[in-house]
Amino acid sequence: MTRPADIYLRFLQLANAVRGLPTLPALDPLEQRILExxxxxxxxxxxxxxxxxxxxxxxxxxxxxxxxxKSMREKGWIELADTEDARRKQVELTQAALRHFDKLSECLVKATKNR
Incomplete structure (x- = not known):
C-alpha cells in the first residue's frame, strides 16, 4: 500500500526536475520565500x-x-510596476514565474495520479 507521504515525496522529486530546467536562474532560500x-x-x-x-x-x-x-528582478522572477504614487512600486510575478508555478502544479497533479 502507498503511504500518503509517498505522494509528497514524488512531488518533491518532480519539482526538483522542474527547478533544474534552464528557464530562470535559481533562487536562494530567502528569494524562494519572497517569491512564494x-x-x-x-x-x-x-x-x-x-x-x-x-x-x-x-x-x-x-x-x-x-x-x-533587485536580484530576483534581474533573474526574471518578479517585476516592479508603477503605482499612482511614483515613490511606491508594486511587486508582481513575471509571466515566466507564473509558468513556473503552473509547472509545479502539474507536478502535484502528476504525483497524485501515480499512486
Whole structure:
C-alpha cells in the first residue's frame, strides 16, 4: 500500500526536475520565500508594494529585502510596476514565474495520479 507521504515525496522529486530546467536562474532560500509570499498575495488579490514587505521580519532588514528584490528582478522572477504614487512600486510575478508555478502544479497533479 502507498503511504500518503509517498505522494509528497514524488512531488518533491518532480519539482526538483522542474527547478533544474534552464528557464530562470535559481533562487536562494530567502528569494524562494519572497517569491512564494508574492505569489500568495497575488492569489489573494492583494496589491503588494515593496514598503508592505519591509514590515515582515522574516525577510530581514530593508537593505536585505531590497537586495533580494533587485536580484530576483534581474533573474526574471518578479517585476516592479508603477503605482499612482511614483515613490511606491508594486511587486508582481513575471509571466515566466507564473509558468513556473503552473509547472509545479502539474507536478502535484502528476504525483497524485501515480499512486
Amino acid at each position: 509570499f508574492v505569489a500568495r498575495a497575488g492569489q489573494a488579490g492583494q496589491s503588494l508594494c515593496v514598503r508592505d514587505m519591509i514590515g515582515h521580519a522574516e525577510f530581514g532588514s530593508p537593505a536585505t529585502l531590497h537586495a533580494r528584490l
